[in-house]
Amino acid sequence: MAKDKCTKKPISIRYTCKPNGNQVGLSHYLMADAKK
Amino acid sequence: MKSPAPSPGPSLQPLNGGGKGAGGEADYNPSVNQVNAGYGPHFDVLEVGHPDYVALINADTAFWVLSPRAEALDYLLGGELPKSYLAKEAKLAADLETVRFKLLPSAVYFNPTERCNLDCGYCYLPREARRGGHDMDPARLLEALAKLKDFFASTLPEGARPQLVFHGSEPLLAKAAVFQGIEKYGDYFRFGVQTNTVLLDKEAIDFLKAHGAGIGISLDGPTPQVADRTRRTWGGRGVFVQTVKVLEELVGYPGLNISTTVTKENVRSLPELVEFFHAKGVTNALLNPVRGTQLGGRNLMADQGELAHFFFKALDRSYELCEKTGRKLVIGNFANLLLGLVAPGARRLMCDISPCGGGRCFFAIGAGGEVAPCSEFLGLPEFHGGNLFENSVKDLMGTRAFVQVTTRTVEQLEPCKHCAVRHFCGAPCPAEVYAINGNLNAPAPMCEFYAAQARYAFKVIADGRLDALLWDGWKDGLEEIVVM
Numbered sequence: 065m066a067k068d069k070c071t072k073k074p075i076s077i078r079y080t081c082k083p084n085g086n087q088v089g090l091s092h093y094l095m096a097d098a099k100k
Numbered sequence: 101m102k103s104p105a106p107s108p109g110p111s112l113q114p115l116n117g118g119g120k121g122a123g124g125e126a127d128y129n130p131s132v133n134q135v136n137a138g139y140g141p142h143f144d145v146l147e148v149g150h151p152d153y154v155a156l157i158n159a160d161t162a163f164w165v166l167s168p169r170a171e172a173l174d175y176l177l178g179g180e181l182p183k184s185y186l187a188k189e190a191k192l193a194a195d196l197e198t199v200r201f202k203l204l205p206s207a208v209y210f211n212p213t214e215r216c217n218l219d220c221g222y223c224y225l226p227r228e229a230r231r232g233g234h235d236m237d238p239a240r241l242l243e244a245l246a247k248l249k250d251f252f253a254s255t256l257p258e259g260a261r262p263q264l265v266f267h268g269s270e271p272l273l274a275k276a277a278v279f280q281g282i283e284k285y286g287d288y289f290r291f292g293v294q295t296n297t298v299l300l301d302k303e304a305i306d307f308l309k310a311h312g313a314g315i316g317i318s319l320d321g322p323t324p325q326v327a328d329r330t331r332r333t334w335g336g337r338g339v340f341v342q343t344v345k346v347l348e349e350l351v352g353y354p355g356l357n358i359s360t361t362v363t364k365e366n367v368r369s370l371p372e373l374v375e376f377f378h379a380k381g382v383t384n385a386l387l388n389p390v391r392g393t394q395l396g397g398r399n400l401m402a403d404q405g406e407l408a409h410f411f412f413k414a415l416d417r418s419y420e421l422c423e424k425t426g427r428k429l430v431i432g433n434f435a436n437l438l439l440g441l442v443a444p445g446a447r448r449l450m451c452d453i454s455p456c457g458g459g460r461c462f463f464a465i466g467a468g469g470e471v472a473p474c475s476e477f478l479g480l481p482e483f484h485g486g487n488l489f490e491n492s493v494k495d496l497m498g499t500r501a502f503v504q505v506t507t508r509t510v511e512q513l514e515p516c517k518h519c520a521v522r523h524f525c526g527a528p529c530p531a532e533v534y535a536i537n538g539n540l541n542a543p544a545p546m547c548e549f550y551a552a553q554a555r556y557a558f559k560v561i562a563d564g565r566l567d568a569l570l571w572d573g574w575k576d577g578l579e580e581i582v583v584m
Contacts, residue, residue, distance in 0.1 A: 072152050074175065075561060076165040079578035080195045081445030089450045089461025090207055090263070091474055 135176060141185050143176055144520035148558035155520075155558045158185060161192035162444055162523040165584055166562050181584065188583045195581070196523065199445045200453060200509075204255055205497070207263040207462035208248060209475045212236045212274035212281075214467045218296050219334045222361055222390045222397040224531070225479050230269055231334065236467045238277040244469065244488055245285050251493040265292040265314070267475055269467070272299035279307060286311045294318070294359070296331065297346040298339055305349060315350060316357040319343045321366045322376035329365040330400065344380075351381040357432075358385040363400035367407055370414035378421045378429045384571075386432045387414065391532045392545060393476045398536065401545070408552040415556070415569065422568045435570050437557050440524050442566065443578050452550070454510040454526040459485075459502040463493075471496045473505040476531035483531070505530050508540050516543050521554035 134140025146155040153166040156175060163185060167175045175181045214225070214233020223230060236244070245264070252262040264285075266278050272295050282291050292314030300317075308315055321327030321340070328338025350356045360366070360373060370387060377385050389407060392398035415434055422428045436449040450457025459473030466478045469488040477483035485491070485499035496502065508530050510516035516527050527533070527544045534540050544550055560569060567574075 072168040074165050074167050074171075074584060075153070076163075076584045077442045077561065077566070078163065078192065078195075078581045078583065079443035079446065079575060080191070080581055081199075081443055081578050089203055089447070089457045090265070091209070091449060091451055091457060091462065091476075 135182050141182050141189065143181070145172060145176070146520050146555065146558070148555045148562065150559045150562045153558075153562040156181070157520045158189075158192075159520050159522055161189060162196050162440070163189075163192050163583065164441065164558070166558060184583050188581055191581055192583075196444055199447060200455065200523075203461050205262075205461060205463060206252070206256060206260065207265070209265050209267045209462060209464040210244070210271075211267055211269055211464070211466050211475070211478065212241055212271050212277050213269050215273050216269040216296075217273060217298050217333065218270065218331060218339065220296075220332070220361075221330045221365075222363060222394070222400045224391060224393045224397065224476050225269060226394065227396075229479075233269070234467060235274045236277055236469075238280045240469075240489075241274070241277040241281050242284060244465065245281050245289070247488060247493070249285060249288055261288065261290045263292065263462075264289040265294060265316070267294045267464075268296075270296055270299070272304065274467075275299065275304065279304075282308075282311050282313055286313075290314070292316060292355070292357070294357075296339060297343045298333075300346050302349075305346075309353060309355075312355065314355040314357055315353065316359055317343060317346060317350070318359050318361070319347065320360050320363070321369050322372045323369075326366050326369045326373075330361065330363055347380060347382070356382070356384070358382055360385060360387050362387050362389045362402060362407065362411070364402045364406075365400060367402040367410050370410045371417045374414045374417045374429060374431075375421070378418070378425075378427070382429055383427070384430050384432055387411065388433055389546060389549065391476055391529055393529070393531045393535045394479055397532075404546055404549040404552075407546070407549050408556075411549075411553070412556050415560075419565055419568050428568065428572070430569065430571050434553070434557070437524060437553060438560065438566060438570055439574065441554075441557055441561065443574070444523070446574065446578055451528045452526045453523065454516075455506050455508050456526055456528060456530060458530065459497065459506045463496075463502075473502050474529075474531060476529055477501075477505070480531060480534065483534075504540060513541060513543055515547075519551070521551055524554040524557070525550040 136142050141158055143156045143158055146157055148155050152169055154169050154172050155164050156167050157164045213235040214229040216230040271278055271293055294316035297317050320330050324338050324340035327340040332338050390397045390400050392401050415431055418429050418431055436447055437452055439446050450461045464472045464475040464478055465488055470484045471488050472478050472483050483501045485496040485501040510522040510527050513527055516522045530540050532545055533542050536545055
C-alpha cells in the first residue's frame with residue numbers, strides 16, 4: 065500500500081537577541097513601555 | 101525546509117567510517133548515523149496534542165522543529181535535520197548561554213514599606229509585617245536610590261536605564277518617599293509602581309503619567325464575587341469596584357500593566373476575565389499562577405489540571421477576540437513563554453528559565469534595606485544577602501544567599517535534567533520550591549502545568565497563532581537563525 069504523502073511543511077522559528085544592557089529581565093511585573 | 105531525504109533504512113555501517121574502498125565513498129555520515137548516540141545531536145520527540153505535528157527538540161540548545169507527524173522518523177533519521185542543526189549548534193548554544201548566564205542586573209523591586217492596606221490571602225510577605233511594619237522615610241529612600249544608581253552606572257553600558265519597580269506590600273502607603281524618588285531620579289531609572297489602587301487617586305495618576313512611570317494594578321476576577329475572594333481590606337471589604345474605576349481611567353495609558361494572581365478561587369473564571377479585560381480595552385495582562393512561598397499562597401494554589409484547562413481556554417478566548425475584533429489582549433506570561441521558544445534572548449520575564457532572573461537580572465529590596473534575589477525571597481530571611489545601607493550591591497550579589505539561587509539550574513534537578521522542555525520551564529520558582537521542600541533541589545511544584553504549557557505553546561505555533569498571541573513588533577531588532 066502506498067504511503068500517503070503529508071502536505072504539511074515542518075516549522076522551525078528561532079531568532080537571537082544581542083544583549084545590549086537595555087534587555088528586560090523581570091519577574092511577576094511586566095514593565096510596559098511608558099515613554100516620556 | 102525541504103522534504104526529508106528518503107530514509108536510509110536499516111544500516112549496519114560501522115561507526116569508524118568503514119566502508120571506503122571497495123564500495124567507493126562510504127555512506128557513513130556521523131551527523132546522520134549518530135543521532136541520539138555519542139557526540140551526535142540528540143532530539144527528543146514530544147507529543148504536543150496537535151493532529152498534524154509533533155515536536156523534535158534538542159533540549160540543550162532549546163532548538164526545536166515541528167515535524168509533520170507522519171514524517172517525524174524520516175526527519176530524525178534522515179540527513180538534513182542533523183546536518184542543518186549541527187551547522188548552527190554553536191550559535192544556538194551561545195544564544196541560550198547568553199540569556200541564562202551572561203545578562204547583567206538591570207532591574208530592582210523596591211518595597212518602600214512593609215505595610216499594606218489589604219490582606220490578600222496569597223501575599224508572599226508575612227502577615228505581621230504587612231499589618232504593622234514600618235516605612236522607609238524619604239531621605240532613606242533617596243539614599244537607597246543614589247546607591248543603586250551608582251551600582252548600575254558602574255555596571256551597565258552608558259545610556260542604559262535600569263528599571264525600578266516600587267512594589268509591596270502597598271508602595272503608595274509611602275507615597276511621599278516614592279514620589280520624591282521618582283521626581284529626583286526619573287531621568288535615570290525607568291520607574292514602575294505596582295499598586296492595589298486603593299490610594300491611587302487622580303493626583304497620583306497624573307503624577308505617575310507625567311513622569312512616564314509604569315502603573316501596575318492587581319485585579320483577580322471579572323466580578324466582585326470572584327475578585328474580592330482574595331483581595332480584601334483587613335476589615336474584609338473587597339476592592340473590585342475601586343480597582344475597576346482606576347482601570348477605566350488608565351486604559352490607553354501605555355504604561356499600564358495588569359496582574360492577576362491565579363488561585364483556586366478564580367481559576368475557573370479566567371476565560372471570562374479575558375473577555376472582561378478585552379471589553380475594557382486592556383491590551384496587556386499577566387495571569388500569574390500564585391506562588392506557594394507563604395502558607396496562604398500554598399493553600400490557594402489551583403489544581404494543575406484545572407489550571408491548565410482554564411488557562412488555555414483563556415488564551416484561546418484571547419485569540420478568538422483578536423480574530424473577531426482585530427484588537428489584541430496579550431497575556432504577558434504566556435507571550436513570554438512563546439518568546440522562550442522562538443527568541444529566548446528576547447524574553448522579558450525571567451521566571452521560566454534557569455537560573456531564574458532572581459539575583460542575576462533583578463533583585464529586591466525590603467523596607468529596612470534588606471536585599472534578596474527576588475521579592476519572593478523577602479519573606480525568607482535566610483535568603484537575605486545583607487543590607488543595602490551596609491553592604492555594596494556587588495558584595496551582596498556574591499553572598500551565599502544570592503549564589504545558591506543564581507546557580508540553580510535545571511541540569512542539576514530530577515526529573516528536569518531529562519526533560520525536553522526544561523529550558524521552556526526553568527523549574528520555577530526557587531522561593532516556592534524552598535518553602536515547600538526545605539531546599540532548592542526540587543522541580544517546580546507546578547511541573548505538570550508548565551510541561552502542559554510548553555506543549556500548548558507548540559500547538560499554538562503549529563496552528564499559526566504565534567503572532568496573534570505575541571506583542572506587535574516582537575521581531576524588531578532580532579536576527580533570524582535559519583536552521584531548516
